[in-house]
Amino acid sequence: MIDVTWTDEGQRIIHYKFQRGWSWDDLYAAESQSLEMAARVAPQPVHIVLDMRESQVIPHNALSHITVVMKRQPPNLASVMFIGANAFVKVLVNMMERLRLNDKTPMIYLNSEKELETRINAINDVDSTSQ
Numbered sequence: 001m002i003d004v005t006w007t008d009e010g011q012r013i014i015h016y017k018f019q020r021g022w023s024w025d026d027l028y029a030a031e032s033q034s035l036e037m038a039a040r041v042a043p044q045p046v047h048i049v050l051d052m053r054e055s056q057v058i059p060h061n062a063l064s065h066i067t068v069v070m071k072r073q074p075p076n077l078a079s080v081m082f083i084g085a086n087a088f089v090k091v092l093v094n095m096m097e098r099l100r101l102n103d104k105t106p107m108i109y110l111n112s113e114k115e116l117e118t119r120i121n122a123i124n125d126v127d128s129t130s131q
Contacts (some may be wrong), residue, residue: 002030006037012123014038022064031069035124038074045078047123049116053084062092068098073105081119082090085108 002022007013014034038046059065082089090109097107110116 002026003032003039004033007049007120008124009039010124011041011046012111013029013042013049013120014047015051017051020055020057022055022059024061027048027065028068031072035069035072035074038076041077042074045076046074047079049083049097050085052086054109055119056084056086058088058092062088063095066092066096077105079106079108081108081110082114083113083116085109 001019003015003017003019005015005017007015014037016030016034034048082093085093093107108119110119
């Protein structure tokens with residue numbers, strides 16, 4: 001299972017929380033939900049947090065599924081932040097980043113809740129000053 005929620009009241013940050021035992025079907029359902037969420041606030045930029053702290057195991061055939069998901073990102077995506085990503089996930093994503101020639105959306109790896117809070121606060125501060 002993967003829970004998908006807004007992290008902030010301004011609807012700028014979509015948070016995917018991966019639970020132990022998630023499947024690719026769960027990821028596709030979460031992706032569909034987040035695409036709808038992002039479309040509702042477009043053209044406002046959105047940031048995605050992929051929180052993998054509770055799930056360190058990736059289902060089989062990761063490369064093919066991650067390729068599909070990375071090709072279907074919302075047009076208003078500003079960044080993707082990973083928290084709790086293990087070495088395997090980092091290697092997969094780094095490999096996929098090199099293959100996506102036209103998309104320069106930053107992929108950011110965070111090591112702690114404090115780093116995540118700092119990023120979220122920075123996003124909200126920038127967005128509140130631009131209104």
